[in-house]
Amino acid sequence: MKKINLLDKNSNASIILAGILALIIGVGVARFVFTSLLPPMLEDYLTVSFAGILASVNYAGYLAGSIFAVFIKDIYAKVKFFRLGMIISILTTLVLATTHNETLWLISRIIAGFGAAMALVVGSAIVMYKLKIDNKTKAMGIHFSGIGFSILVTDLIVRAVFYFHGTWQEAWLVLTIFAFFASFYSMYILSFGKRIDANVVKHHFxxxxxxxxxxxxxxxxxxxxxxxxxxxxxxxxxxxxxxxxxxxxxxxxxxxxxxxxxxxxxxxxxxxxxxxxxxxxxxxxxxxxxxxxxxxxxxxxxxxxxxxxxxxxxxxxxxxxxxxxxxxxxxxxxxxxxxxxxxxxxxxxxxxxxxxxxxxxxxxxxxxxxxxxxxxxxxxxxxxxxxxxxxxxx
The missing domain is CATH 1.20.1250.20 (MFS general substrate transporter like domains)
Structure with missing residues (x-):
């Protein structure tokens, strides 16, 4: 039986794990956990109307990022924007943990949406490119299960914070710390050691x-x-x-x-x-x-x-x-x-x-x-x- 090395950049298991972690950070921390934290934030700070506006601008950022991602051809450019998405996801979460300024929240949610697109759209493209397996469709099905994990894992982190009588601000801070450390693995695995020459095919309308x-x-x-x-x-x-x-x-x-x-x-x-x-x-x-x-x-x-x-x-x-x-x-x-x-x-x-x-x-x-x-x-x-x-x- 072949031993699995989760620090091997070219291991299929490492690539899928790194992809799932990226989704937990970029989609879970930067987007879905907002839903998990909505009830306590509504009690203490947000109104339903402002929460809806924050959700809308977050998806506007995601929409812009998704469209932008479609036109990133070079695989090395994809890696750079994927890493940018990871950093954005962490920093915008820190904003929610440390300020009550509504303008900053609006800006952070827009930028977080862009970061989520880099994690999901660009990160998934890198995962698919790196996988060395015949049936990539089945493997990508496992990768996209990371969206479900992104909801579950971040929700469990929030539950743990409240179990120890923490506040929603402290929950955002714990999520920031979790995302910071978890991002290192994803950014390390979802990268390339040497330059790959790839022909970029241009498609016309x-x-x-x-x-x-x-x-x-x-x-x-x-x-x-x-x-x-x-x-x-x-x-x-x-x-x-x-x-x-x-x-x-x-x-x-x-x-x-x-x-x-x-x-x-x-x-x-x-x-x-x-x-x-x-x-x-x-x-x-x-x-x-x-x-x-x-x-x-x-x-x-x-x-x-x-x-x-x-x-x-x-x-x-x-x-x-x-x-x-x-x-x-x-x-x-x-x-x-x-x-x-x-x-x-x-x-x-x-x-x-x-x-x-x-x-x-x-x-x-x-x-x-x-x-x-x-x-x-x-x-x-x-x-x-x-x-x-x-x-x-x-």
Whole structure:
């Protein structure tokens, strides 16, 4: 049996571990743990409206970073921007731990969004490039389980801080320290010892890529971006706001992380067997059910199920849409992948804004959840239409 050396830059195990740690730092610390810490911050400092604005600008930064990342061709440039993303993720977290200045929080969340994109989009590209394995799709499924781990690990760190009677500011500080030390491993492993000469292929815009089905797919992915972000921002506070469920919000968020860990692998295997569009439709319908649960009932077990349905679908849906987009784009992935990423990002930016408007008007999350469920279902309807018209390509 071959011994695994986790300090070997070229070991597949090291590369996957470094990639997962990068996601925990760049996506967990720089983004998702904000949701975990939202209830105590709402009690002490934030308003729901300002929290929604912070979420929106964070996704605006992520959107800008994702689009920028598509056009970074040189692998050594990718490494530099990946490391920049790690540093940004740490420094912007420190800002939240050490200041109450709203302007600084806004700026830090925008920059943190860019850092998260460097960790997820660029970091994942480096992982895929470095892996020495025949079936990279399966290995990348393991890598993207890091999104689920990013929720779970950061949530457990927060729980540990509060267990020892810490404050939310101290939680941000502990997260900063954790990210600082963990980042060294990721930055060391996800790098190259000597320069590799790689030919950069330039792809030109091809309008033929945007068939009627691709246009419907892009709109459906926008709808999924909306469905992703509302629960990603507010789910603990949504649960806590329901009668009899105060205090269960963070447990629901923990279940989101647990359900997210295996979801990508499961959904990708199902798509391979039954077709990407069919599985996307099923996953989005399950997400609609999860969104509506909290609008329709305060039953504890059903609301815990809503967290499982959310965590079990949103990561898989990103993989399903992007994998299908990659298949459809053939040798010209940049434009189509950029269009999909942009559509998803616009949905992420807009959703918190209409949510806080509806929350301010009605004093609860119900109508924001109804509208979100309707938008996600509209994406499902578009994909059904593409099947009825027999224009599906996969």
């Amino acid at each position: 091809d309008i033929k890529l945007f068939s009627p089905f691709v246009i419907l797919l892009i709109i459906a992915y926008f709808c999924e971006g909306v469905g992703f972000v509302v629960q990603a921002t507010f789910i603990p506070d949504i649960i806590n706001s329901l009668e009899g469920l105060k205090g269960y919000g963070n447990l629901t968020w923990t279940l989101v992380g647990l359900a997210g860990i295996p979801s990508c692998i499961i959904w990708m295997n199902l798509a391979h067997k039954y077709g990407s569009v069919n599985i996307i439709i099923i996953a989005m319908l399950l997400q609609v059910v999860g969104i509506l649960i909290s609008a329709l009932t305060n039953n504890l077990y059903l609301n815990l199920l809503s967290g499982v349905l959310y965590g079990g679908t949103f990561i898989g849906l990103v993989a399903l849409f992007m994998n299908l987009g990659g298949k459809l784009s053939g040798a010209n992935p940049v434009v189509l992948m950029g269009a999909l990423t942009t559509a998803y990002g616009v949905g992420q930016v807009l959703a918190p804004l209409y949510s806080i408007a509806l929350i301010d008007k009605f004093g609860n999350y119900t109508y924001a959840l109804y509208l979100t469920a309707f938008i996600v279902f509209s994406g499902v309807a578009l994909l059904f239409i593409s099947k009825i018209l027999n224009i599906v390509k996969e």
